[in-house]
Amino acid sequence: MILPWQQADWKRVQEARRAGRLPHALLVTGAAGLEKGGFARNLAASLLCSAPDDGGLPCGHCRGCHLFQVGTHPDYLRITQEQPGQVIPIDSIREYISRSGLTAQAGGYKVVVIEPADALNMAAANSLLKTLEEPVAWTLIILVSSRPGQLPATIRSRCQTINIHPPAREAAIQWLAGRVGGLDAALLLDLACGAPLHAVKLAEEGVLTLRGQLLDEFAGVLAGRNDPVVAADNWNKPEPALVLSWCSGWIIDALRLKAAQDPPGLINPDQIKRLQAIGNALEFSELYELLDKVYEAIRTLGSQLNSLMLMEGVLLEIAAAGKKLKRKKR
Numbered sequence: 628m629i630l631p632w633q634q635a636d637w638k639r640v641q642e643a644r645r646a647g648r649l650p651h652a653l654l655v656t657g658a659a660g661l662e663k664g665g666f667a668r669n670l671a672a673s674l675l676c677s678a679p680d681d682g683g684l685p686c687g688h689c690r691g692c693h694l695f696q697v698g699t700h701p702d703y704l705r706i707t708q709e710q711p712g713q714v715i716p717i718d719s720i721r722e723y724i725s726r727s728g729l730t731a732q733a734g735g736y737k738v739v740v741i742e743p744a745d746a747l748n749m750a751a752a753n754s755l756l757k758t759l760e761e762p763v764a765w766t767l768i769i770l771v772s773s774r775p776g777q778l779p780a781t782i783r784s785r786c787q788t789i790n791i792h793p794p795a796r797e798a799a800i801q802w803l804a805g806r807v808g809g810l811d812a813a814l815l816l817d818l819a820c821g822a823p824l825h826a827v828k829l830a831e832e833g834v835l836t837l838r839g840q841l842l843d844e845f846a847g848v849l850a851g852r853n854d855p856v857v858a859a860d861n862w863n864k865p866e867p868a869l870v871l872s873w874c875s876g877w878i879i880d881a882l883r884l885k886a887a888q889d890p891p892g893l894i895n896p897d898q899i900k901r902l903q904a905i906g907n908a909l910e911f912s913e914l915y916e917l918l919d920k921v922y923e924a925i926r927t928l929g930s931q932l933n934s935l936m937l938m939e940g941v942l943l944e945i946a947a948a949g950k951k952l953k954r955k956k957r
């Protein structure tokens with residue numbers, strides 16, 4: 628898939644291809660989080676397909692597409708680090724050079740993607756430079772880098788640069804809104820310096836933390852440590868529908884964990900200990916009553932009652948179940 632902010636560059640490259648004006652080396656740059664590597668892979672797939680569509684997208688069915696999808700295309704090589712943060716050693720480039728004199732086995736393009744190109748060590752960069760000085764027909768080298776300034780100028784000057792720009796703010800917010808589960812898309816985009824995929828990542832990380840915090844409050848209210856009214860205010864700050872669906876998932880998991888030692892298909896497999904404790908603290912009937920209360924709140928969302936009152940209703944019910952539990956213990 629070509630992402631919305633890559634469309635213009637994609638069109639330009641495909642036009643050059645149709646006109647037989649593709650360069651021997653491309654440098655794909657732009658901020659992190661714009662999926663530059665995806666752009667390079669899509670371009671490689673497009674060049675290795677024997678029947679791309681009018682927009683240059685690979686057909687997905689030919690032999691070239693099949694080999695590319697399973698990762699065994701003989702005319703495609705991706706050079707990268709073994710571990711993030713490491714350098715790309717000269718051996719990787721030597722391996723490529725030893726193969727580069729050969730013509731493409733499938734009779735079309737040969738494509739090598741180097742990502743991130745700024746991780747090339749000096750020897751590897753020099754070695755690459757030699758191949759850039761003696762280009763081979765029907766071979767395209769695609770360098771991908773968020774920090775092109777780290778590359779030797781001699782390499783940069785031999786590549787045609789594609790600078791992928793972040794999308795316009797409004798378009799990015801619109802694209803993000805459907806992917807961040809009700810969180811503030813505009814705020815996330817700012818936190819990610821305008822790079823939409825980075826914003827999605829932030830959202831995923833932040834959402835997980837938030838979910839953990841709210842589950843802590845659930846346990847705290849049940850144990851009488853947290854004030855249900857204060858907790859309701861916190862629960863009401865993110866998207867209420869999302870929080871209530873989390874809450875129903877916690878109770879369902881607590882029920883499953885109470886019923887079986889190692890139940891399959893948990894909704895929150897990362898929270899087993901906390902959910903087990905909740906399950907152990909309450910009777911089955913109390914858990915079902917709580918679940919009913921949450922479902923009722925989900926059904927009522929968006930009606931006359933405001934969501935804060937619904938959250939208070941749920942958390943007061945949890946607090947009441949906790950108090951009953953304390954009395955029993957006495």
Ligand SMILES: [Zn+2]
Binds near residue numbers: 675676679690691692
């Ligand atoms: Zn194809």
